[in-house]
Amino acid sequence: MGPIRIAVVGMGKIAHDQHLPAIAGNPAFTLAATVSRSDSGVDGVPHFHTLQALVDSDVAIDAVALCTPPQARYDLAALALDKGLHVFLEKPPGATLAEVDALVAHAAKAGTTLFASWHSRYAAGVASARAWLADRQITGVKVIWREDVRVWHPGQAWIWEPGGLGVFDPGINALSIITHILPDPFFLAEATLEVPENRAAPIAADLHFRDSRGTAIHMDLDWRQTGPQSWDIVVETADGTLRLANGGAVLTLPGETLRHDDHEYPGLYARFADLVAQGQSDVDTRPLTLVADAFLRGKRLVTDAFFD
Template sequence: MTPTRIAVVGVGKIARDQHLPSIARSSAFELAAAVSRHGSVDGVDNFTDIETFLKERRDVPAVALCAPPMPRYDMAVSALKAGRHVLLEKPPGTTVGEVEALTELAREHGVSLFATWHSRFAPAVEPARQWLFGKTIRHVEIVWKEDVRRWHPGQAWIWEAGGFGVFDPGINALSILTAIVPSVFVTGASLEVPENRKMPIGVELSMKSLAGFDVDAVFDWRQEGPQTWEIRIDTDAGALVLADGGSRMSVDGEARPDGLEAEYDGIYERFAALMKAGKSDVDIAPLKLVADAFLVGRQVDVEPFHE
């Protein structure tokens, strides 16, 4: 099978750490171009804007949009109108409405749109979903704490309106939650916003399921030392714990076999399958939870944050 040519738009940390290595390992894709105002990739055509790329490289049918969410909508519109298949890094957009608009645009132009949630491809997520099938969930607790200086050094956009703040990692937990448990909705939120920033650095989130159980979540960007990405689900058959962002699973303290850690490899396999089938995959459930948290959340001013 001849690999599909693909371009990466936005050559920042996530592209270099995850997208480019996964494309290099993929048998389904071949990196043909990169688009970035400041970065470049050796060995391929490099462009500083997406419009020039779309005009000059009509032979590249797919693009992976890895730019921050604020400018991503306009980029996606241009690519979809040009008949390109589009992969969206998470979160897929700054609002629910714009993602829904992109979904309609992809349908109109007969191309595939894939809103990726990389944490759903962590090795223990699907085994956890299967283990939960047929069991009664009593309570879910999410603790997602990390050091923003370690994972987002110098990235000022995450603190601006539309940058999500601590929801940028927190939405990873919500993507796992919405993949493995029945529908949940937000009932309350406390958003801790530094005096010198626009987005929260800490969040306490309350949710409820139609099945009746509660979900409590804590997201925090001030964690030093060991990082914590854990989901605990108490059921009538024991307690399931997903640790390390969905990489490891245990039931009542007994570890279950680990799978291979290859989230972004799984994303590109899924993207190739969608393109081949002429389908799209745009699940906005995690984004809706974040949007609702801002709707009902109570803002709490906290001390300034400095890099």
């Protein structure tokens, strides 16, 4: 079996910065095409304005990586699955939980791989954090995820629309880590969402969860932080404190600090290649479920208008 011929759909910043280098660095893949209405693609690689135009062409592909905003992703994924293609979904996997469930059933019927990717789970310190916490008594968890939206999402109107998630677009990265490393399931107890008066999605959120043992988990999300950015998780245990910094890249355990190079997207593509080879899918919706619960149960406060 030769390399997986993959097309990248949605050629925004994340595709250029992360997906294309990860594909180029993995011999299990070859970039067969790109799709975008606004980007010109990659020199020497067939480029199309729509996925329909690609599948109607004579360019052979085996898989697609969908890097579009989540609101548009279901129809693209359904089209790809109809054509027998394997599908890699950027996070979040969809705009609603029900559409992701529908895609899971669709992929199973089509006999193709569906991979809902959570790139922060592949940050260098996450696997070791999960192993260290597996048998320990956890007494408290704090998550501080504060960044400057003007730096990371300049001019991206879709992120403020319904389904775009607002501050939960980065916040779901933290949720993808803690749902993976904490040994007990947890759920939302209360939340406050700050929504700019001229936007549909929150710019900040304060969330309180508790796990099945009653342990408190607090999450502080804010998109208004300037200067140094904060992507930190602190887990207190009976055996000391675990800290994950820089979005999971730096792990500090009692008595030692482990620093590693970034390998999130290479790890995602290695996982996708394995799933395709094994004829399996991997779709974990727990992070998106917790975000949906925040919108369902959270108290909404109107705050100052936000302008890019």
